[in-house]
Amino acid sequence: MKWLVWERQNAWRLTVIGLALVAFFAYGVYDWLLADLPPVTAVELRAARPTTQILDRNGKLLYEVLDADAGKQYDLDLSRIPAACVQATIATEDSRFFYHPGVDPLAIARATWQNLSSGGVSSGASTLTQQLARNLLMDDDERYQTSYLRKLREAYLAFQLERHYNKDQLLALYLNQTYYGNFAFGIEAAAQIFFAKPAAQLSTAECALLAGLVQYPSGYNPLLDPEAAKGRQLTVLRLMKDAGYLTAAQVEETARQPLQYRSQLFNIQAPHFVMYVQDLLVQQLGVERLRAGGLRVYTTLDLDLQRQAEAAVRRRLAQLTCTGDAACD
Template sequence: MSQNNPKKSRADIRRGRQFAKKKKGPFKRFIKIVLSLLVLLFLFGAGLFAYYASSAPKITRTALSSDNSTKIYDAGGKVISRLGSQNRDYVKSNKIPATLKQAVVSIEDRRFYKHHGVDPIRIVGAALSNLTGSSLGMQGGSTLTQQLVKLSVFSTAASDRTLKRKAQEAWLAIQVENHYSKAQILEFYINKVYMGNGVYGMQTGAEFYYNKTLNQLTLPQLALLAGMPQSPKYYNPYLYPKYATERRNQVLNAMVKNKTITSAQAQRAKNTSVKSGLTKNHTKTSGSAKTSRYVDSYLKQTLEELKAKGYKANSGLKVYTNLNMKAQKKLYNVANNDPSIAYPNKRFQVGATLVNVNNGQVMAMQGSRKTKVSFGLNRAVQTGRSSGSTAKPIMDYGPAIEYLKYPTYQP
């Protein structure tokens, strides 16, 4: 055995291993502690999520698809009123332009077709943006499906954005993704969002802002509509054209990034004024106060007849009436503003129905005068009083003249 290269004894080797174990021990323990904490944190989060999800409200197709306003037409085919909780024209997926779908997905949820309701990558990205103060992502942590759920069953108030609500939102979004296709979810969303000025859904928005259907709009117009739901007030092209232009261009940039349009197409759209094509004739309002005042009694009676047949105001019906607007305005003015009629006082009331004697169609109806109440007592049909002497020409005088040859000059 050489003295320059002595072999280590077993005791030396054993001591070396023990020293190595002691050296690595604290690091391994630290790793184990961290991993244990992560596992506990995960289990706690999963349990809390399950607890919150168990009390989540039910979400139905009716809630997702929204109310659809019923339109009432006069005898000339003009809309005189839109009934329902929200002013909305529902449009099916096959009637929605592909460009609008691409614009909505690009600005609201670029990974829409890749996730299943909740997008972990999006959540991490939004968290990093919040930490760094960056707004380059242009998107929050909620997916488009989560936004639909929020609009359908939850309050949109900032004060209600709690951890519990977020957990329920995520759970319901997963349920929605399991029951509906991506095309259906996008259809629900496009018809659900608020577009400002009392209109809901992008189809209704197109008719309000441009007096056109979605299929008739240009790329810059569709981009504007796609970006409006985030802030309908400040992206209103009538009130804030500067903000509306910035938002529209943001949507166009997102579409370029998502490779749905080219940079050249985006630039041409940006060169278009945001006011281009805007209409001054807003056909999709719920009806002016003046028009509503004229037709109040007629509308109330129409609603009563619809209810009697089992229909609701938000059934999306098209109801064609025999209302003659010219005659209705005349009747209203006779009851309220005619200086040739000396009414005793403002409390003096009237009830009148104008009927076409040739076919029995009700052309106009006035149920009150000098009242500020909408859908109040309709004295033309609701008083339940005896017709009195008004029936004499039909019940007495007419038959006497026709069958008894009673002369009209006799009292």
């Protein structure tokens, strides 16, 4: 009987010791692998901020203070982004976005098989949420590493993001923060830079073009290589068909639509006045605050009246100098 009691006590002690060792090992792994990662709420601090806009008294844009290191960015509600842009992004970057918890086991299995078959890394398995985690929560040195350690840390952050934000919030964050090339962060900036229009006016063809830029912004830049961009757009349209967003007939019709590229990156109205206002902002707020972005500066200038005044001056100068339509006999 005493032997049986001793045996039970010994088993209990071994169980406790085993659990303690497991807990100690788990804590050691966590401390080594994950402890230094930032909280997922840091995405709101690390996200690219909207550029500072200098406006006339009626809200018309005069100039954007664009930091070349930060790029151009605007925040849009998901409801203001065309459905075609959302669908093109999901079909291209993460077709199972609404069905996984941040990491997609099926995509991992598929990528593993493809990589083993090719004898190298020919396919990735990063979900849209993992891309957010990598781009907004990892520093530059780690972000571009190709290691299993980085993938594990990225997957952990993706799980945490999915716990903290719902799918629509993550999708809006992705579409507002992803880099499309040519200084454009987010779909609104990309629409303005490549098509000189707001994102709300983008067609399905234009949405497919922009969604295709994310994978390789410099290589698919339509302002530099329109043929490569067109080829990538056709790939996106095929993926949209595979995902059930478009029919074969719609793909053919959309593919035939011409793409008119009109960049609107650096644009300034009333330049002397704008430079005066910018100097005042530097004096009052400092250079760093101005570059940090997020300001909407309303000025006393009426842009329409300014243009009328400038046109009147040009006409009078032409009359005085006998040039243009006012040539003297």
